[in-house]
Amino acid sequence: MSAVAEIPLVTPAASPNWLQRLSTLxxxxxxxxxxxxxxxxxxxxxxxxxxxxxxxxxxxxxxSDKDGGAIVAQLSQMNVPYKHADGGGAILIPxxxxxxxxxxxxxxGLPKGSVAGFExxxxxxxxxxxxxxxLNFQRGLEGELTRSIQALSSVQGARVHLALPNQNGFFxxxxxxxxxxxxxxxxxxxLDRAQLAGIVHLVASSVPELAPSAVSVLDDTGKLLSQSPxxxxxxxxxxxxxxxxxxxxxxxxxxxxxxxxxxxxxxNVKAQVTAEVDFTQTESTSEQFRPNQTPDASAIxxxxxxxxxxxxxxxxxxxxxxxxxxxxxxxxxPINGANPAPNAGGQQGTEEQTSKRESxxxxxxxxxxxxxxxxxxxxxxxxxxxxxxxxSAEEKGKMVPKALTPEQLxxxxxxxxxxxxFNRERGDSVNLMNTPFQVTxxxxxxxxxxxxxxxxxxAKSFAWPVGAVLFAAIVLLGLVRPALKGxxxxxxxxxxxxxxxxxxxxxxTLDRPALPAPGKxxxxxxxxxxxxxxxxxxxxxxxxxxxxxxxxKTWLNGEPV
Numbered sequence: 001m002s003a004v005a006e007i008p009l010v011t012p013a014a015s016p017n018w019l020q021r022l023s024t025l026x027x028x029x030x031x032x033x034x035x036x037x038x039x040x041x042x043x044x045x046x047x048x049x050x051x052x053x054x055x056x057x058x059x060x061x062x063x064s065d066k067d068g069g070a071i072v073a074q075l076s077q078m079n080v081p082y083k084h085a086d087g088g089g090a091i092l093i094p095x096x097x098x099x100x101x102x103x104x105x106x107x108x109g110l111p112k113g114s115v116a117g118f119e120x121x122x123x124x125x126x127x128x129x130x131x132x133x134x135l136n137f138q139r140g141l142e143g144e145l146t147r148s149i150q151a152l153s154s155v156q157g158a159r160v161h162l163a164l165p166n167q168n169g170f171f172x173x174x175x176x177x178x179x180x181x182x183x184x185x186x187x188x189x190x191l192d193r194a195q196l197a198g199i200v201h202l203v204a205s206s207v208p209e210l211a212p213s214a215v216s217v218l219d220d221t222g223k224l225l226s227q228s229p230x231x232x233x234x235x236x237x238x239x240x241x242x243x244x245x246x247x248x249x250x251x252x253x254x255x256x257x258x259x260x261x262x263x264x265x266x267x268n269v270k271a272q273v274t275a276e277v278d279f280t281q282t283e284s285t286s287e288q289f290r291p292n293q294t295p296d297a298s299a300i301x302x303x304x305x306x307x308x309x310x311x312x313x314x315x316x317x318x319x320x321x322x323x324x325x326x327x328x329x330x331x332x333x334p335i336n337g338a339n340p341a342p343n344a345g346g347q348q349g350t351e352e353q354t355s356k357r358e359s360x361x362x363x364x365x366x367x368x369x370x371x372x373x374x375x376x377x378x379x380x381x382x383x384x385x386x387x388x389x390x391x392s393a394e395e396k397g398k399m400v401p402k403a404l405t406p407e408q409l410x411x412x413x414x415x416x417x418x419x420x421x422f423n424r425e426r427g428d429s430v431n432l433m434n435t436p437f438q439v440t441x442x443x444x445x446x447x448x449x450x451x452x453x454x455x456x457x458x459a460k461s462f463a464w465p466v467g468a469v470l471f472a473a474i475v476l477l478g479l480v481r482p483a484l485k486g487x488x489x490x491x492x493x494x495x496x497x498x499x500x501x502x503x504x505x506x507x508x509t510l511d512r513p514a515l516p517a518p519g520k521x522x523x524x525x526x527x528x529x530x531x532x533x534x535x536x537x538x539x540x541x542x543x544x545x546x547x548x549x550x551x552x553k554t555w556l557n558g559e560p561v
Contacts, residue, residue: 016218017258036475036476036478039471039475040472040475040476042471043283043468043471043472043475046468047468055095056083056092056093056094056095056096057092057093057094057095057098058085058090058091058098059082059090059092059093059098059101059102060090060091060111061090061091062090062156063090063091063111064111066552067110067111068091068110070110070177071105071110071111072091072093073331074105074108074110074331075091075093075101078101078104080093080094080097080101081093081094081468122143124136133165134164138162138164141162141170141206141207142160142161143161143204145160145162145181145202145206146158146159146160149181149183149199149202152195152199153189154185154186154189154190154195155183155184155185155186155191155192155319156184156185156186157183157184158181158182158183158184159181159182160175160179160180160181160182160203160399161179161180161181161182162178162207163177163178163179163180164177164207165177166438176210176211177207177208177209177210177214178208178210178214178216179203179204179207179210179214179215179216180215180216180217180218181199181203181215181216181217181218182218182219182220183199183217183218183219183220183225184219184220185219185220186266191225191289192467193239196217196225196226199215199217200212200215200217200226203215207436241377243278243494244277244377245275245277248271248275248277248379249274249275249278252273252274252275252382252384252419252420253271253273255419255420256269256271256273256384256386256416256419256420257269257271258414259416259419260388260412260415260416264389264391265389267389268388268389268391269386269387269388269389270386270387271384271385271386271387271416272384272385273382273383273384273385273420274382274383274384274385275379275381275382276375276379276380276381276382277377277379277380278377278378278379278380279376280374280376281373281374281376282373282374283371283372283373283374284371284372285369285371285372286368286369286370286372287368287369287370288367288368288370289365289366289367289368290366290368298363299363299364299393300361300362301362301363301364302361302362303359303360303361303362304358304359304360304361305357305358305359305360306356306357306359306360307351307355307357307358308355308356308357309354309355309356310353310354310355319430359369375457379426380426381426381427381428382420382421382422382423382428382429382430383428383429383430383431384416384420384428384429385414385431385433386412386430386431386432386433387432387433387434387435387503388404388409388412388432388433388434388435389401389434389435389436389437390402390404390434390435390436390437391403391404392402398462401436402471403434404434409432409434412432413430413432413558416430416432
């Protein structure tokens with residue numbers, strides 16, 4: 001009988017599952033694997049939480065501490081997440097719930113605001129004196145006016161002070177009320193004259209018998225914004241006149257640009273127009289009288305006729321005596337127009353008939369009264385300055401600037417004159433110049449790319465996603481992969497020791513890494529010590545296979561040789 005020995009045969013092992021690999025890991029590898037998995041899970045949870053974090057927007061800003069605390073308490077009851085900004089002056093909530101929360105808080109009267117209005121009258125106590133009632137009314141009116149003024153977009157804050165004197169019917173002259181308004185504007189905002197006039201009239205219309213001239217408006221620097229009534233009308237008129245002149249100049253400038261741009265190009269012409277406008281107001285009155293006309297053609301204004309008749313005795317003639325001193329006899333009416341009979345007595349004076357007629361006629365005086373008022377805003381003089389760029393012309397295959405010809409300049413000047421309504425009698429002037437425009441090179445941006453605001457914003461937007469990906473890659477490559485990469489499992493099979501099988505075993509060469517020696521490929525390389533020992537082992541296996549099998553069996557069982 002031939003002796004048979006079994007030796008382990010190392011064969012490629014099948015790929016084990018993750019449980020088998022986990023069981024083959026040592027303690028250090030398992031700890032690194034656990035830490036890596038925990039970091040990956042934490043990174044995934046952080047990415048999910050930050051990715052699902054809502055966009056917060058401002059719910060209310062510029063809140064007082066009292067209103068801020070009440071709103072925060074209501075948000076906590078409604079389970080609405082919130083944040084503080086601007087040192088607690090603004091409250092932020094998720095953008096998808098801003099409008100809903102505002103409506104719900106409005107039903108509860110929030111925010112009430114630091115300015116109290118007519119709601120002070122609702123908390124009147126029993127036994128309140130007349131002075132306290134009047135004081136609460138004044139405070140409420142000041143609060144309502146403050147709220148109205150703060151509603152303006154340019155006003156950040158306002159305070160209104162009213163001086164309401166106590167009206168007494170026993171006083172002959174009552175003192176008029178007055179008001180003062182202090183406004184605080186947003187940075188970079190101003191109040192124009194129309195807005196100032198609106199604030200003044202708002203306050204004056206809200207207080208009985210308050211004249212607009214008794215309202216003073218100041219800014220937070222102490223500058224008086226409202227003007228006195230004497231100067232306000234003149235200042236307003238001057239502002240309107242200046243605006244009117246600017247509109248005229250812009251209109252003429254636009255006309256010149258529209259007529260020349262199609263000829264020379266959009267950016268190849270610049271124009272400016274200066275207008276002198278007469279705002280003086282003149283009024284003239286003249287009276288004209290026509291020559292005397294005939295009475296038939298003239299108009300009679302009044303006519304007066306006076307007519308009177310009477311009789312008178314002539315002086316008596318003859319020798320004075322008894323006959324002459326007798327009274328006259330009654331006169332007898334004449335018959336058939338005959339003369340009456342003479343007096344029987346002495347000679348008497350005869351009667352004489354008299355008549356008087358006066359006529360006065362007043363004629364209308366022909367008079368013409370003419371009143372002439374000259375209109376304001378008449379243009380006294382126009383001055384136009386036009387600059388035209390050189391035109392590009394092709395010379396030797398290159399585009400070079402070229403000046404306009406005198407004929408072209410004259411034609412353009414004529415166009416400008418016709419456009420503005422040139423009038424030589426009033427002194428208008430037009431000056432057209434042809435010169436090359438200077439092209440200003442864009443200033444180089446010396447700020448490096450990594451310091452530019454756009455680059456910083458872009459980096460901030462991509463910082464978290466890129467950082468999460470890099471962190472996950474580092475954890476995978478640095479902890480998880482090395483921990484999972486353990487020693488390969490091999491399968492040991494019992495192989496009977498026989499001549500052919502041992503020959504096959506000893507014929508197998510071990511795969512030992514070695515660097516190739518320098519030299520030619522066909523040149524025989526010298527044997528290394530490892531190759532010599534391997535060759536001796538092969539010779540021993542062929543000559544005494546039983547002994548070799550027993551040695552291998554002893555090695556596998558772990559017994560000492």
